[in-house]
Amino acid sequence: EDQVTQSPEALRLQEGESSSLNCSYTVSGLRGLFWYRQDPGKGPEFLFTLYSAGEEKEKERLKATLTKKESFLHITAPKPEDSATYLCAVRGLIQGAQKLVFGQGTRLTINP
Amino acid sequence: DTGVSQDPRHKITKRGQNVTFRCDPISEHNRLYWYRQTLGQGPEFLTYFQNEAQLEKSRLLSDRFSAERPKGSFSTLEIQRTEQGDSAMYLCASASNSQETQYFGPGTRLLVL
Numbered sequence: 001e002d003q004v005t006q007s008p009e010a011l012r013l014q015e016g017e018s019s020s021l022n023c024s025y026t027v028s029g030l031r032g033l034f035w036y037r038q039d040p041g042k043g044p045e046f047l048f049t050l051y052s053a054g055e056e057k058e059k060e061r062l063k064a065t066l067t068k069k070e071s072f073l074h075i076t077a078p079k080p081e082d083s084a085t086y087l088c089a090v091r092g093l094i095q096g097a098q099k100l101v102f103g104q105g106t107r108l109t110i111n112p
Numbered sequence: 113d114t115g116v117s118q119d120p121r122h123k124i125t126k127r128g129q130n131v132t133f134r135c136d137p138i139s140e141h142n143r144l145y146w147y148r149q150t151l152g153q154g155p156e157f158l159t160y161f162q163n164e165a166q167l168e169k170s171r172l173l174s175d176r177f178s179a180e181r182p183k184g185s186f187s188t189l190e191i192q193r194t195e196q197g198d199s200a201m202y203l204c205a206s207a208s209n210s211q212e213t214q215y216f217g218p219g220t221r222l223l224v225l
Contacts, residue, residue: 004154031212032212032213034212034213034214036216041219041221042218042219043116043118043203043216043217043218043219044155044203044216045216046213046214046215046216049212049213051212087154087155089154089155091212097168098143098145098160098162098167098168099145099157099160099168099170100145100147100155100157100214101157102154102155102156103154104152104153104154105152105153105154
């Protein structure tokens with residue numbers, strides 16, 4: 001069965017202090033790996049889709065990378081407004097399987 | 113493109129009552145999904161529609177849960193005889209046939225007393 005594990009569970013950084021969030025996955029063939037941001041009480045907001053090892057995507061202070069076993073979300077010089085829970089999800093290649101399998105998320109807090 | 117919308121945003125009910133939630137997907141998105149999320153966890157898949165056909169259901173979807181998408185546009189999720197364990201955020205997502213990315217709505221937070 002497809003599985004996703006995110007680490008750390010929670011991370012506190014000072015404003016401007018760069019870091020990385022990890023997403024380890026096991027999947028029966030990868031159809032896509034997805035990163036979402038979720039603010040308290042709201043639905044997940046789409047950030048990136050990655051399809052194959054070696055692929056990278058960037059958006060403002062965020063950069064997502066993908067290997068055959070894990071993905072990293074790099075946050076460069078974060079600001080307090082980057083505080084949120086970051087969710088990683090995978091979709092496997094099992095025929096007919098449409099669902100995303102999510103990790104438990106990393107709660108990121110950026111202190112001013 | 114106004115995004116995925118869900119109604120209501122919050123629902124408080126007593127144990128044993130029935131509740132129904134509505135999801136309006138992004139227009140022209142053929143695929144619609146329901147997920148459930150409890151505090152501190154990632155969303156868990158419940159069910160999937162391709163147009164009006166319900167093609168995939170999770171083992172989490174007990175016989176007290178039923179979902180419909182009668183005209184291939186909006187969808188409803190009904191929970192009968194609610195239990196305290198049903199308290200969670202219920203999320204709807206939609207996607208087009210040409211893309212893998214699922215876009216989520218704001219969710220309906222259910223509290224069963």
